[in-house]
Every structure is written in C-alpha cells, then in structure tokens.
Amino acid sequence: MTGKTVVEIVQDQLGLGPATVSFQRTLRIPETGVHPLPPGLGEFPLRRVSDYPDTAPPEWLSRGGVMLPIYQREAMWLSFDAPEPAALQIGVGKVCAVSGLPWIDHLIGDPQNYVALPEQPWLDGINSGDGFIRQFVAVPLGSGATVEGQVTGEETHGGVQLRAVGLTEEALAAWHAAREPAGPPVDRDEYVRAGLPWFDYYDADAKDLAPSKILAKVTSVGEKLGVEEDPFVPVDPKTVVTISGAGPTPVTDGSW
Structure with missing residues (x-):
C-alpha cells in the first residue's frame, strides 16, 4: 500500500x-x-x-x-x-x-x-x-x-x-452537481403520455391491518395546505401491472 x-x-x-x-x-x-x-x-x-x-x-x-x-x-x-x-x-x-x-x-x-x-x-x-x-x-x-x-x-x-x-475537490464537486436532479418535477400527464406502468398489488388471502387511530387523523397535503389539484387523468388499464403476492411455494416443516 x-x-x-x-x-x-x-x-x-x-x-x-x-x-x-x-x-x-x-x-x-x-x-x-x-x-x-x-x-x-x-x-x-x-x-x-x-x-x-x-x-x-x-x-x-x-x-x-x-x-x-x-x-x-x-x-x-x-x-x-x-x-x-x-x-x-x-x-x-x-x-x-x-x-x-x-x-x-x-x-x-x-x-x-x-x-x-x-x-x-x-x-x-x-x-x-x-x-x-x-x-x-x-x-x-x-x-x-x-x-x-x-x-x-x-x-x-x-x-x-x-x-x-x-x-x-473541484472534480468531486462537479460530480455531485451532475448527480443532482435537473428540470421541473414529472406530473401525472407527462407520466401517462410516456406510457409508464402503474402497479396494483393483489393477494386474495391478504387482509389489511386495522387502521391506526393516530394516523387516521392525518389529512392529505392538498387539504392541509389548501392547494387545489388539477383534474386526475384516468389511467389506461393496459398500463397497470398486477403484482401477485403468492411468491415461491413454501416448504412445510416435516414434509421431507
């Protein structure tokens, strides 16, 4: 060394x-x-x-x-x-x-x-x-x-x-600067126009946890800040990818 x-x-x-x-x-x-x-x-x-x-x-x-x-x-x-x-x-x-x-x-x-x-x-x-x-x-x-x-x-x-x-130091600062996100944030319209996928999780045997009484009091950002959102652009069902929760076949203890 x-x-x-x-x-x-x-x-x-x-x-x-x-x-x-x-x-x-x-x-x-x-x-x-x-x-x-x-x-x-x-x-x-x-x-x-x-x-x-x-x-x-x-x-x-x-x-x-x-x-x-x-x-x-x-x-x-x-x-x-x-x-x-x-x-x-x-x-x-x-x-x-x-x-x-x-x-x-x-x-x-x-x-x-x-x-x-x-x-x-x-x-x-x-x-x-x-x-x-x-x-x-x-x-x-x-x-x-x-x-x-x-x-x-x-x-x-x-x-x-x-x-x-x-x-x-100069090159490292330039490298960090180049990694920072540039331009305006992506909105829903641009996302839909690009045809990017949306995701939905499906598991027939799954059940939701009981809602938290504390978190149930949390409001949306729009409500909290008083911001009116633009009308939602419907999502094409063809772009929705269903994710199954089945996973690999489990091995039961003692089956071998």
Whole structure:
C-alpha cells in the first residue's frame, strides 16, 4: 500500500480512502481449458503485520501493510466498492496487474494502469488476453512462478500492492452537481403520455391491518395546505401491472 491515503481494516475489508477492497476466497480452477467463474467462499481474514512483531518475517515488518492466510490450493479475487469515482492501482510483486508495466505511484491512461471505480466491481486476476484470466494464487517467492518473476526475471517484492486515488475537490464537486436532479418535477400527464406502468398489488388471502387511530387523523397535503389539484387523468388499464403476492411455494416443516 502506498500514498498518503489513510488505510484501515474494517471487518476484514481494507479501507483505502475513497475505495474499499475485500479479498475473496475462491476455488483454484484448472490451468488448462476454459472454465466459468467459480463461486466466492467468503472473505479472507485481514491482519496488520505490525500486530505480529514476534512471528511475522522481518522483511514483512519493515514494509508494514496487512497479511492474509491463503493455501496454495486456493485462489483469490478482489472485490471493490466506492461511494464516489476513484482510480485503484493494483500491483502484484510491484508489477501493475492491469498493464503489466512496473509499478509507479501515479496514474497513466495509455496504457491504463488502474481500474475505475465504482464501474469495475471486482478483479479476478491477470488479463491474459482473448477472454482468459490467470487467477490470483499463492506461490512461494523464489519459485519463478510469480507474475513478478515471469515479468521482471526477479522476485524481490511479492505480495499485492494497492493505491487508491480520489477525485480532486473541484472534480468531486462537479460530480455531485451532475448527480443532482435537473428540470421541473414529472406530473401525472407527462407520466401517462410516456406510457409508464402503474402497479396494483393483489393477494386474495391478504387482509389489511386495522387502521391506526393516530394516523387516521392525518389529512392529505392538498387539504392541509389548501392547494387545489388539477383534474386526475384516468389511467389506461393496459398500463397497470398486477403484482401477485403468492411468491415461491413454501416448504412445510416435516414434509421431507
């Protein structure tokens, strides 16, 4: 992890300023053939390296960061979340997992060395072209099998590097402004002219709750404010979508 962004662990998720990353445990699929994405098996637990001064390797302690336990028979994918636009750099052994170029502490667009959040929700591994990915897996450092070893010919760094970059204050303000609703509110006539559906809930066995005596005293907004409404435009029955309350077939206890 690099940069000046405050990094923290919250419920096994890594908070990187504008971005949150979780490390998802999954199956290690065969390296030959084409396979669909395997299911997620939950988050890997994250621990601060500095919390283990007596057991963590000295080189880990000198670098800091976080660590997670992973078997070589397992694989990992990264899940992303961001409430606002952000760029996330991802390195494997100080090799950019997006471009394959050496890790640098700033963003470049050609070739792109980051993923755009929140548009990209996850990263399964290294894009090897033609729709194939190589999963994030654990291999011994020094084996020559790491991405770092195969790309650079050396295995010095290892691990995963992450760096999140948010928008500038001006760009963030512009983004928020663009999300604010523009123009006059939609009225009934415009809704009907657009042919948008109306909804009606139907459940033959359902019964209404008894009305609240307190809420029964609440009047309509028009009555309260003395506003006269325009005549109601009838709704075309063809635009009414009936929603059934039946749902899935319930399983009776003891039926099996």
